[in-house]
Amino acid sequence: MRVTASLLFASLLLLLLPSIEMRRPGKGRGLKGARHKLARDRVRGVGRHGRSPPSCSESVEAGDVFVDCQGRRLNAIPDSKTWSQEPKHLLFARNRIKVLRNGAFLGYEGLTSLDLQQNQISLVEEGAFEGLTQLTTLLLQHNQLGTLSEEALIPIPNLRYLRLYDNPWICLCGMESLIRTLQVPSNRHIGNYAKCAEPTRLKNIRLKQINPELLCQEPDPTSNQTDPAKPLEPSSIRGKSDATVVCHTYLFPEVRMDCSNRGLTEVPAGIPEDVVHVDLSHNEIRHLKAKSFNGARSLRMLNLSHNRMEHLDTGSMSGLLHLRELDLSDNGLHFIQHGVLEDLYFLSKLRLGGNPWMCDYSIHYMVYWLRLHPAVRHSGLQCHAPLQHVGESVEEYVHSYNRGCPKDRLHNRVNEDQTNTAQELQAELEEELEPSHLRKPKKYEIIRLS
Numbered sequence: 001m002r003v004t005a006s007l008l009f010a011s012l013l014l015l016l017l018p019s020i021e022m023r024r025p026g027k028g029r030g031l032k033g034a035r036h037k038l039a040r041d042r043v044r045g046v047g048r049h050g051r052s053p054p055s056c057s058e059s060v061e062a063g064d065v066f067v068d069c070q071g072r073r074l075n076a077i078p079d080s081k082t083w084s085q086e087p088k089h090l091l092f093a094r095n096r097i098k099v100l101r102n103g104a105f106l107g108y109e110g111l112t113s114l115d116l117q118q119n120q121i122s123l124v125e126e127g128a129f130e131g132l133t134q135l136t137t138l139l140l141q142h143n144q145l146g147t148l149s150e151e152a153l154i155p156i157p158n159l160r161y162l163r164l165y166d167n168p169w170i171c172l173c174g175m176e177s178l179i180r181t182l183q184v185p186s187n188r189h190i191g192n193y194a195k196c197a198e199p200t201r202l203k204n205i206r207l208k209q210i211n212p213e214l215l216c217q218e219p220d221p222t223s224n225q226t227d228p229a230k231p232l233e234p235s236s237i238r239g240k241s242d243a244t245v246v247c248h249t250y251l252f253p254e255v256r257m258d259c260s261n262r263g264l265t266e267v268p269a270g271i272p273e274d275v276v277h278v279d280l281s282h283n284e285i286r287h288l289k290a291k292s293f294n295g296a297r298s299l300r301m302l303n304l305s306h307n308r309m310e311h312l313d314t315g316s317m318s319g320l321l322h323l324r325e326l327d328l329s330d331n332g333l334h335f336i337q338h339g340v341l342e343d344l345y346f347l348s349k350l351r352l353g354g355n356p357w358m359c360d361y362s363i364h365y366m367v368y369w370l371r372l373h374p375a376v377r378h379s380g381l382q383c384h385a386p387l388q389h390v391g392e393s394v395e396e397y398v399h400s401y402n403r404g405c406p407k408d409r410l411h412n413r414v415n416e417d418q419t420n421t422a423q424e425l426q427a428e429l430e431e432e433l434e435p436s437h438l439r440k441p442k443k444y445e446i447i448r449l450s
Contacts, residue, residue, distance in 0.1 A: 061253055064088040064112075069095065080107025089113045089252050093139075096120055102127035113137040113252055117163065120144055126151040137161040137251055146170040146197075150177035164194035165245050169207065171196035173216035180212045193244045193270075243268035249275075259283070260303075267292040277301040281327070284308055290315035301325040305351065308332055314339040323347055329380055330354035335362040341369050353380020359389040359397040367398045 056069035056078075067087040069078075071094040080086075090111060097119040105111070109131050121143040129135070135156050145167040153159060169175065182191035196202040202210060246268050247259035256277035259268060264283040271278060273295050285307040293299060299320055309331040317323070323344050333355040341347070357363060370378060383389040389397050 058083060058085065058087075060085075066253065067091065070115075071095070077104045080105075086110045089115075091115045091252065092119070093248075093250070094118045098122060098144075100124045100128035103130055104128045106131055108132065109134065111135050113139075115139045115250070115252065116143070118142045118248065122146065124148055124152050127155070128152060129155045132156050133158065135159060139163045139249075139251065140167070142166045142248065144168065147172075147174045148178050149174070150181045153178075153181065160189055161251070162190040163249065164191045164207070167194065168197035169194060170198045171202045171205075171207070171210060171215060172199070175207075176212045176215045179207050179210055179215070182208050183212070193242060195245075243271045255298075271296045271299075273297045275299060277303075279303045280307070282306045286310055286332075288312045288316040291318060292316050293320055294318075296320070297322070299323055303327045304331070305329045305354075306331075310334070312337060312340045316340060318343050321345055325349040327351040328355065332356065334358040336366045336369075338365045347373065347376050350376055350378040351380060352378060353382075355380070356384035357382060357394055358385050359383035359392070359394060360386070363394055364398055364401075367395055370395075 055072060056067055059066045059068070065083075065085045065087045066089045067083055068091045070091050074092065074095040075097055077092070077097070077100075087108070088110060090108070090113070093115050095118075097116065098121060100116075100121060100123070102125045105114075105128070111132055112134055114132070114135060114137070117139045118141075121140065122145060124140075124145065126149060129138075129152060132155060136158050138156065138159060138161070141163040143166075145164070147170055148164075153162075171179075178191075181187065182194075191207055194207045195204050196207065196210070243257065243259065246262055246264070247257045249255070249257050249272075254276045255272070255274050256279070257271065257275050258279050260279045260281045260283070262283060264280065264285060266285060266287070266289065267280065271293060275296055276298055278293075278296070278299060278301070281303045282305075285304070286309060288304070288309055288311070290313040293302075293316075297319065300322060302320070302323060302325070305327045306329075309328070310333065312333070314337055317326075317340055320343055324346060326344070326347060326349070329351045331354070333352075335358055366381070370376060381394045383392045383394055383397055
């Protein structure tokens with residue numbers, strides 16, 4: 001009996017040995033164990049670089065790799081190996097970066113443009129841009145920089161465009177080397193529009209207009225930080241706003257200017273000629289004056305929606321020969337004055353909704369212009385007044401105007417003069433209905449002798 005029990009125990013032990021061997025740590029976990037380890041490593045951030053990459057987007061346009069990290073609340077520049085391809089353009093606008101440390105862009109040697117505007121950058125160490133020998137465009141506007149040395153720009157020998165405006169520059173001795181660099185004639189696109197915030201005697205004066213030899217001179221304590229020989233430049237609030245300071249400019253993937261929600265009462269001056277898209281929506285503009293966009297020769301898209309515009313001067317759109325899209329919706333326009341649209345040869349899209357269009361003879365110019373430009377896709381042109389035409393499209397109103405009462409006049413004139421043909425009467429009628437400014441001058445006139 002004891003022998004039988006011993007044999008049974010030995011057999012059971014042999015059956016259990018493979019199971020025990022499979023459960024030893026580090027062995028026999030199989031596919032399920034591998035999946036568990038991979039999931040755990042992902043949670044811990046173990047990967048190619050020891051952390052998960054930020055939620056940025058990568059795209060390729062015209063063969064160039066763009067990395068878009070705008071508005072991601074980043075406080076540092078991610079490692080260059082984070083991205084699947086070597087980027088040519090880095091977009092880091094609207095983040096929380098405060099300091100650019102030495103070597104911040106090591107590994108980004110192929111960069112040609114770097115957008116760091118609208119951060120909180122107050123310090124750029126001298127070696128921050130080390131290695132960026134291919135960089136041509138650097139955007140540092142709308143930050144908290146008070147000083148910047150020329151040494152910080154030395155690692156960027158191919159720099160062609162540098163934006164520094166809307167920073168609280170302290171124009172003292174530490175800025176001497178940078179200001180001298182900005183004033184070199186070949187650097188005409190570097191540091192334009194940047195102004196001093198301190199000291200008081202130099203406030204609102206552009207860096208390019210300051211005599212650098214005076215920066216390291218100790219001011220006279222009795223002068224109270226003012227220079228009577230050099231009056232202060234008037235504040236920009238008193239004059240017309242400068243577009244490059246008031247608006248946010250983005251260079252990639254196209255040059256566009258965001259001037260929306262700025263409380264503007266007129267179009268700001270100095271829109272650069274290479275800007276393609278200008279957004280002036282949600283402001284307080286009531287009157288669009290002549291030559292408002294003088295110099296903006298490359299403009300393709302213009303958004304003037306959600307303002308309070310009631311009147312557009314005849315020359316307000318002059319020079320916009322390449323404009324493709326125009327948004328005038330949600331304003332106070334009753335009609336479009338003759339000549340406003342005459343320069344818009346290539347316009348293809350026109351938004352007009354949300355305006356109180358007045359359906360009387362003043363609206364005819366708009367309809368005739370659209371008839372002469374059938375390629376323009378327009379929307380929102382509906383009568384708001386008078387009461388009998390509310391909700392009717394302006395085209396229907398003009399059609400009914402031309403085909404209503406004139407028919408009776410045509411019938412009466414046929415009865416009065418049977419010698420005139422119907423074609424002659426119709427031609428005369430159309431000439432009477434067409435606005436005078438659209439009529440062609442008569443080369444000759446036939447007078448019938450009875």
